[in-house]
Amino acid sequence: MTRRLYIDVHVVQTIPPANTNRDDQGNPKEATYGGVRRSRVSSQAWKRATRLHFDDQAPETDRASRTKRIISELTARIARNTGVDRDAATRIATTLLAQLGLSQGKKAGDTAYLLFYGNAQLDTVAALVTDNATDLAAMDDKALTEAVEELHVAEAFSTGHPVGVALFGRMVADIPKLNVDAATQVAHAISTHETQLEFDYYTAVDDRNEQDETGAGMIGTIGFNSATLYRYATVGLAQLTDNLGGDTDAALGALDTFIDSFARSVPTGYQNSFAHRTRPALVAVVVRTDQPVNLVSAFEEPVSADAGIQASSASRLAEEHLTAKQVWGDTPLFEAASHTFTPRDPKAKDTVEAITQAFGEPVTFADLRASLRARLTTVAGEPA
Known part of the structure; x- marks a missing residue:
């Protein structure tokens, strides 16, 4: 139309x-x-x-959810889907979301601003590591970063918008690719x-x-x-x-x-x-x-x-x-x-x-x- x-x-x-x-x-x-x-x-x-x-x-x-605690939300999904422990899931989640370039908040694990996303979009990101989460958890930080850098994290937030994001949009001042x-x-x-x-x-x-x-x-x-x-x-x-x-x-x-x-x-x-x-x-x-x-x-x-x-x-x-x-x-x-x-x-x-x-x-x-x-x-x- x-x-x-x-x-x-x-x-x-x-x-x-x-x-x-x-x-x-x-x-x-x-x-x-x-x-x-x-x-x-x-x-x-x-x-x-x-x-x-x-x-x-x-x-x-x-x-849709709007929160600074997106790392924690992704961590919970990875841990639930794969069975890896919470610490390992947090490392993987943090490394995945680092691709977006989100500014860190004052509190550990928080982003600097509220991020508006669809729950299904975050499920998609979690699914990117479902099959190899155990292997990823065993890697050091450098190897983990290299292993996930080819995964299409940003693309997961660019499609499949829920009604809330489609209607009200999303503004991330320092990351234009996430804007809706x-x-x-x-x-x-x-x-x-x-x-x-x-x-x-x-x-x-x-x-x-x-x-x-x-x-x-x-x-x-x-x-x-x-x-x-x-x-x-x-x-x-x-x-x-x-x-x-x-x-x-x-x-x-x-x-x-x-x-x-x-x-x-x-x-x-x-x-x-x-x-x-x-x-x-x-x-x-x-x-x-x-x-x-x-x-x-x-x-x-x-x-x-x-x-x-x-x-x-x-x-x-x-x-x-x-x-x-x-x-x-x-x-x-x-x-x-x-x-x-x-x-x-x-x-x-x-x-x-x-x-x-x-x-x-x-x-x-x-x-x-x-x-x-x-x-x-x-x-x-x-x-x-």
Whole structure:
């Protein structure tokens, strides 16, 4: 697939009092937009939540890992596959990965930075020495280095990318051959309205207090806020297909997985304290051929809380999309929305009408994904 196709995903989602993504002071992250303070959840936080969500649904070999402890991970595989002892497996693993030129970290055995790889890719590297690990373990360091230098370690990380690496890419500044261009961009989620930082003052009582003892065993505070968030991500299908070795079916499957997990996932910061997991009120998907378009300008003027914020935010988003089509002459290849608003609710009637006018008749989330895949499958079979 060579034609440019960008799949934009727009989400409106309300999060109750929570601290899903904290700053260096331990408070919820914020940003100034439209002249007021907004709640913010970083793109990195939601990327990781999305990746963990789709990894949870996948077999172990199809998952990705991001770690400084790649030598230890390879050591475990070599020891398990060959039966050599841990020390011997560590020598072999270290020598194999030395071919990549990874900078060493401060802690022995760690790399200087997190390396993002597929579990199946590391399995491939381990398999390179399965048949001769015992012989390699008996060699001195010089002979071991010479024995493994012809093995294609770097190539193992250049193909067979898992969904996570194919979508989010891999950046290794000093080793360009390991880089993978990301197929996905994820915006920082921001509230559609002004927010105020609040604090929960909490105490914990010692269950073993004597009867005459009073007071708390611990006192503390946690910063929190609540917000209706606008979330946005876009996927370049051509880049995703290229990252997956030109396999269009695999790319469409990865796209479907991403949309499902991006919509359903929530960063887990302080989740036991706030139980803040919700699902979106609106998910809209637009396929464009020119460029990705973030619709955050719909909320440059903050939504006011006259009678709730969620429905007004969804209306604003729909109106911004419709206006952009009219002004710029956009003709998306596909547009659809799934939402929880019902015209039976007088307060939501205008919202439903706005969404329908902008994205068409609403569909279930499952039907949205299915119709998107069907449309892209048809497009993939057409001449570029």
